[in-house]
Amino acid sequence: MRRHHPARAAAAAAAVLLLLGGCGPAAGAPGGASSEAAPGRSGRAEPLAPAREPSAAETRLLERAEQILISRCMDGRGFPYAVTEAPDTGARTFPYGVDDVEWARAHGYGGRDERTAARAREADPNQRYFRGLSASGRAAARTALMGSAPVGLSATAPTGMTITASPEGCIADAERTLYGDLATWFRVKVVTMNLRPLRETRVHEDRRYADAVGQWAACMRAAGRPYAGPDASRQAAARFGESMQPAEADAAEAELAVIEATCASGTPLARVSKALDHTYGEQLRARHQEEIALRWRLQNGALPTARQACEEHGSEQHGSEREDQTPHSRPSGGSHA
Template sequence: MQRHRPVRATAAAVAAFLFLGGCGSATGAPPGPSPEAAAGRAGPAEPLAPAREPSAADTRLLERAEQVLISRCMDRRGFPYAVTEAPDATGRSFPYGVDDVEWARAHGYGGRDERAAARAREADPNQRYFRGLSASGRAAARAALMGSAPVGLSATAPTGMTITASAEGCIADAQRTLYGDLATWFRVKVVTMNLRPVREARVHEDRQYADAVGQWAACMRAAGRPYPDPDASRQAAGRFGENMAPAEADAAEAELAVVEATCATGTPLARVSQALDHTYGERLRARHQEEIALRWRLQNGALPTARRVCAPHGSQEHSTDAHDTAPKPRSSGGSHA
């Protein structure tokens, strides 16, 4: 149920980040230059063809190509690195309170799903490999993957946070191969991937949302669940596991989530939050349309390279057999089917 995730990398790289400690740093900063000024730095001002949003299949191809390129680069630097499939995006986020009764009945607040995701991360072959290295070996692998320090790339997110990362390392090399101008790619990705937390913060600060939460809280009190807002009920559900067995905690969580969703749909909360989310989302997309369009153009331009990288010829990438304790080495330079 996390709302904020400043930087996203490939699925396999994320698994390594979780163990190795992250790829960059973030610092508070005043808002950066306008989208128009930022777009001007990327190239001459001239009419551009309308950008096409990449399809879900295009995005998966780009993510897989990035992983393959990272794997080849790590192999050249002496570190095996497995190309793994991205997890299914089946989770849902309810930043304004759970408002789907059937989903709540089946998933509660997603605690069981989160535990399953944590087990999958724990079983990731790259995680297992890095855990088996010595402290010095992990430091060397981290530097190979993400660079020795988060310097060289910097961008200010719409949240006002400055995000930095290394322009060296295999992640940077892979993205440079796909997108060409690494600094521009980093900037537009930071901007576009941080629109959501800004949108959600504005909804939470809106008086209409506060009024709707008040009506939701009255409904919850009438149902014997006296929580002032959805965050409070979610936190209460998170404490069930402290003194209950997992199955019992899951059942209690689902029961509370169903009450929350029933009150959300039975009061203006669901309708108001969805309308505000749409309104603020449209405003943010209009304000950052240049960065959004530029990201799509870079992604579309990278697709031919991604197809070549993932073409089914040459040797296979590292095995991800669940019984292996580490990625299997292979001949460098091959492509993954």
């Protein structure tokens, strides 16, 4: 099956991509290592040290640097683009059914968290700017950000889907600045970002998971909630908002989520799903260890450039603040953060 999708930018750019009509693959959990040679920034094969997984702080640094580079590029093409970060709503995903009773009591199925995230997207300065553009202006901004068409870069995900993107536009320009070999970066990113959905699909298709869901469903029926599986109970919770006020819907959602989590932890479902998720995750990491290790190497190699970009951006911000405090000063020509 062949489908075309532009590549996903850093997390903070996701809302703008959605507004402009683009979408990207889901993120996946990397793992594994390799010690083979890989293309460097010059395009030549260069021997590299064993891969090291970037820390969470280093990953955030790379994401912020990409936003800064996108902002500079968009500014050069005549479009303001704010450097933002995705808000932390505390949301969690439970692909095999909610199994944390305390989290369910506080968050339900995450409906309130999603409303908070939606409000944050609405308030995002890039969202507001692009919404205010005319149709032709939005098309021009999309081209500046993502290129004229999602062709030129192509990679096959572990799911079998072919994903394409443009080597033009400010997202591609930022990634090329950070990682050098854009085609290689795109390929390993597509592979590693799609390991998680494939892992979850395999768990759902496993007979052991289906058997555990059957026992969970019996528990739910005994509790007066006759749902065949976690997806059905989640869909039922999503309908609460159609006939209830938000506070009432949140309470009903939390009540159902607690029952679901109690049944998940009181039957084999939580234990079996975690074990299967680990098993299939290890299998996929072993199969794709070269792509995972190469992604880590490219990320580690990009860290000096990312640090420099963030430091320069910080200096520009401080400089702009000082100029703003000076009467009759000229506006700074820095980024639009």
